[in-house]
Amino acid sequence: MKSHIAPPLATLLILALTSGTLRAQGTPQPINAQHVDMVQLATGYRASKIDGSPMFNRTQDKIGTIDDLITSPNNPIPYAILSVGGFLGMGTHLVAVPWNSLQIVNRQMRLPDATKESLKALPEFRYAPD
Structure with a gap:
C-alpha cells in the first residue's frame, strides 16, 4: 500500500501555470503568464x-533626488517622485515624472533635458493623507 505524500509546492505551481489557472483557496485566479528573462531581470x-x-x-548637473516610486490604482505606469531644491529636507519641491522619461546611463539616473528650474516649474506633488 502506497502512502499519500503531498506533492512539493513547486510541482503544484508548475501544474497550475501549465493549466493556465492558479487557485487560491479553491477559487480560480486568472494570471497573465509571461516569459521573464531572470538573468536580465536580476x-x-x-x-x-x-x-x-x-x-x-544630460550635462551631468544634479537636478534633484528620487524620493519615491509610485503607481496609481488605475494606471500601472510607474512615476518617479523627485525632490528638487531645498536643503536637508527643508524647502524641497516634489514633482512626479513618468518613469519612462528617465534614462539610466553608466548606472546614473538621468532626466536628460531637465533643469532644476524646469522641474520647479512643474506642479507640486503632494502625498495623499494616510
Whole structure:
C-alpha cells in the first residue's frame, strides 16, 4: 500500500501555470503568464536602491533626488517622485515624472533635458493623507 505524500509546492505551481489557472483557496485566479528573462531581470534596479538616488541631466548637473516610486490604482505606469531644491529636507519641491522619461546611463539616473528650474516649474506633488 502506497502512502499519500503531498506533492512539493513547486510541482503544484508548475501544474497550475501549465493549466493556465492558479487557485487560491479553491477559487480560480486568472494570471497573465509571461516569459521573464531572470538573468536580465536580476541585473535591474531595485526600488529600494533607487530611492534616494541623485538625478542628473544630460550635462551631468544634479537636478534633484528620487524620493519615491509610485503607481496609481488605475494606471500601472510607474512615476518617479523627485525632490528638487531645498536643503536637508527643508524647502524641497516634489514633482512626479513618468518613469519612462528617465534614462539610466553608466548606472546614473538621468532626466536628460531637465533643469532644476524646469522641474520647479512643474506642479507640486503632494502625498495623499494616510
